[in-house]
Structure formats: C-alpha cells, structure tokens
Amino acid sequence: MKKHDGMNFLGSSRWMLVMFALLGSACGTKTGTARVQLDNSAVLQSNILKGTGAAASLTTVQFGAKLAGVDLVQDMANGSPVLDVDGEPDPDIFVHPDCNGDIAGCESRLNSYFELIDPTAANAVLNSQGRSVEVGTYKYVRLYFLIHDGGVNNIMCNDVPKSYGLYVPIVVQLAQPLTIESGDVVTVSLSYNPTGVDCTDGGQVATMFYNMTATATKN
Secondary structure, eight states, X not given: OOHHHHHHHHHHHHHHHHHHHHHHHHTSOOEEEEEEEEEEOSOOOTTSSOOOGGGGGOSSOOEEEOEEEEEEESOEETTEEOOOTTOOOOOEEEEOGGXXXXXXXXXXXXXXXXXXXXXXXXXXXHTTXXXXXXXXXXXXXXXXXXXXXXGOOOEEETTEEEOOOOOSSEEEEEEEEEEEOTTOEEEEEEEEOOTTOOTTOHHHHHHHHHTOEEEEEEO
C-alpha cells in the first residue's frame, strides 16, 4: 500500500469516527416539550369570591398565589414519586423566574403573585417556558405553591397579603396518563374553581387548590 493511500485510509477512519459520534448523539435521549397553563373553570365575574367584612363590598376581587414551580411525575407509590428508569428526578415544566432556576429555598426570592381570577397575565409567564421533557408516560403533576414557613406571605387576598399553610407539593393526577414521544409539544392545563371561595379563609383556599384537576393536550 502506498503511503498516501494509508493517509487517506486514516483520514477516512477519522471521519467515520466523527460520523459514529454524531449518530450516537442523535440516538441519545429523546425529548418532547411541555408547558403549563392555569384554567379558571368558573365564569369570570367581579363577585366570584365571597369576601368578609369590607371585602364583601369590593367591585373588583383579587386572589393571587405564589407558584414557585411545576413538574411532571411518572408514577407515585405511598405518596412519593417513583423515580424513572434512569433514576433522574422528575422534569420541571415551570420554574418561576424569581427562583433563579431553583425551586427549593425560593421563599426569600419569590415576591410576585399569580392572579387566579383572571390568569391571563400568569399564563403569559407560564407559557413562555417550553421545557424539555424525556419521552415517557406521566400520570401526575406537582405544584410547588410557596409555603408559609417563617411567616412568608403566600396568598394575596383583596390587596391584603396572607400567610396560609399549604401542604406542598400539591399532587394532581392527570385525567388521562400523558405519553410524551420524541418531538411532542404538550400543554398541561390546571383547572380550578374559585367560585364562592372566601380568600380570607385559609381552609377554603387550601381546599380549592387540593381540588384542582389536570389535563394534557398535544399541540
């Protein structure tokens, strides 16, 4: 074999290695994209919440909550998530911008509330985060509403900040298991009904959150 033929062979071998590496990365972890939105299932009206005292006479009612993040869970057992096959944590489909990418310990950083009566502004923030999710089947959504540790306010009720106890994360089962395939774009809708809820009553507020439902659609 001539010397220059050997060089050509070596050059071809290098290109083959590069091609194998590219093919390997292309055949690696497959993902889809998921985002979340809030769906107020009640008809919007000024008296959707029953206030007490002065709040009962308000023409515009405000009801906001601090939502640090949302993730998808493949399965649950005894109240705890079951890790997926590769042992990875459950994928976040939303992390509040104030949290700097870290849901844990976000109490001191999260200062803004998502308005729940008309969630239009909240959904603009939520929908801006289309996050990568590994392919697989997911059955639950977990919501990380800010808890009230250390007296941190987590609910805004008619311009009055409140500090209510919430057991977090709140786990909501999807109406149907969500199977995400490579390239899928999915929207998870979280529905709730604040009609008749008195936002000055922490128990009623918590019950509304615990009664949330979740559905998923592929765009």
